[in-house]
Every structure is written in structure tokens, then in C-alpha cells.
Amino acid sequence: EDKVVQSPLSLVVHEGDTVTLNCSYEVTNFRSLLWYKQEKKAPTFLFMLTSSGIEKKSGRLSSILDKKELSSILNITATQTGDSAIYLCAVHNTNAGKSTFGDGTTLTVKP
Amino acid sequence: KAGVTQTPRYLIKTRGQQVTLSCSPISGHRSVSWYQQTPGQGLQFLFEYFSETQRNKGNFPGRFSGRQFSNSRSEMNVSTLELGDSALYLCASSDGLAPRVRNEQFFGPGTRLTVL
Numbered sequence A: 001e002d003k004v005v006q007s008p009l010s011l012v013v014h015e016g017d018t019v020t021l022n023c024s025y026e027v028t029n030f031r032s033l034l035w036y037k038q039e040k041k042a043p044t045f046l047f048m049l050t051s052s053g054i055e056k057k058s059g060r061l062s063s064i065l066d067k068k069e070l071s072s073i074l075n076i077t078a079t080q081t082g083d084s085a086i087y088l089c090a091v092h093n094t095n096a097g098k099s100t101f102g103d104g105t106t107l108t109v110k111p
Numbered sequence B: 001k002a003g004v005t006q007t008p009r010y011l012i013k014t015r016g017q018q019v020t021l022s023c024s025p026i027s028g029h030r031s032v033s034w035y036q037q038t039p040g041q042g043l044q045f046l047f048e049y050f051s052e053t054q055r056n057k058g059n060f061p062g063r064f065s066g067r068q069f070s071n072s073r074s075e076m077n078v079s080t081l082e083l084g085d086s087a088l089y090l091c092a093s094s095d096g097l098a099p100r101v102r103n104e105q106f107f108g109p110g111t112r113l114t115v116l
Helices: none
Strands: A003-007 A010-014 A019-026 A030-038 A044-049 A056-058 A061-066 A071-076 A085-093 A098-101 A105-110 B005-007 B010-013 B019-024 B031-038 B042-050 B053-057 B064-068 B074-078 B087-094 B111-115
Touching: A003 A085, A003 A098, A010 A019, A019 A030, A019 A085, A019 A105, A030 A071, A044 A056, A044 A061, A044 A071, A071 A085, A098 B031, A098 B042, B005 B087, B010 B019, B019 B087, B019 B111, B031 B074, B042 B064, B053 B064, B074 B087
Parallel strands: A010 A105, B010 B111
Antiparallel strands: A003 A019, A019 A071, A030 A044, A030 A085, A056 A061, A061 A071, A085 A098, A085 A105, B005 B019, B019 B074, B031 B042, B031 B087, B042 B053, B064 B074, B087 B111
């Protein structure tokens, strides 16, 4: 059975700090790894990673995939209170045609 | 493009009843996936429909079923509701096309179902 584990489960930081969120996976027929941000409502897409070692970047957020280590990290620099959310990692299994989600990391950024 | 829409947004039912939830994907998207989200279990995959056919299925009992129409709109039905079915039900759409499957899923706002 496919499995995605995120760590830490929760994190409290102050504005301006840099955070690193982790995602490790065990999945057959890996196709891609996706990061989502979920605030009060539905998850919103952040990144999709398919190739190892290539960093994806969007403003203060960046992510990289390590296929050898079966993991990915999501970095957020100069955090702001608006970054407070649950960050979800999902891995897509080609054959099963579905995404398996981790339990998420709850990030709280204090002023 | 309009985003993914789900109706209703909130629903209260009692045990034993049945419920139907609706999802309209982004225009042009043919794949609709359904997820159940609860505090204890996180996001759990229910099933995926593509071109009116169920393409993939998660580990949920047969009380959970769905269908997809020719316009790609999808419905999910839960029969004989149980207290444990209280959850946020999310649908996500994607283009779902192979081999260039992007896997990027766009989520709707969800339907919050409460079973009393």
C-alpha cells in the first residue's frame, strides 16, 4: 500500500523565520509528488515535482525532490503570518491512477 | 476559467439517510476525483471518474458510489449514512489525459457533511 509521511506534524515559528517541511514516500509506480497549501477551505496547488534534483521555486517557497531518498522538502523563507496553513504532500501512482496524501504539516507563523 | 464548484457547501443529515453531492470540474477537464477529509484520517481517496467511467477506486465501502455525466460533472452518493461519514468531501479535477498526465489537481471548496 502506498504511503506518504510528513514531518513535523506541526510547527510554530515567528515571522521572518525559515522553515523546512519534509515528505517521505513509499509508492510503486511513482509518477509525481505534489505539494498543496490548505487554509480554511480546499487545498491549493503549490508545486508538482517529477524529476529528481530540480528545484521548483515560487517567490519565497521552493521545493525539491530526491528520488533516491524517496523524499521531498518544501522550504519557506522569510515566513509571514499568511503562510499559516496545513501543507499537504501527495504522491501520484501511475498504475493506481490516484494520489496518496500525507497527514500534512500544520504551520503557524506568529507575528 | 471558472474553478471547480461543489454543491451543496454544507449539509446536515441523520443516520440512515442518503446524500448526493455534486461537483463541476474546470471546463475541459475530464477527470474528477473525490476525497474524504477528516481530522483523524486526513485526505482519503474515494474514487476517480474519467469520461463517464470509474477509473480508480479507494478503500471505501459500497455505500459510497459515484457517477460522471457526459459534461464531466460528477455526483457522489452515500447511502445509509453513519456518524463516521461526517467529513469534508472534496472533489478535484484534472485533465486526466495519458500519457502526458499532469496530475495537477484543482480542488473545489468542498461539501461539509454532518451526520447526526
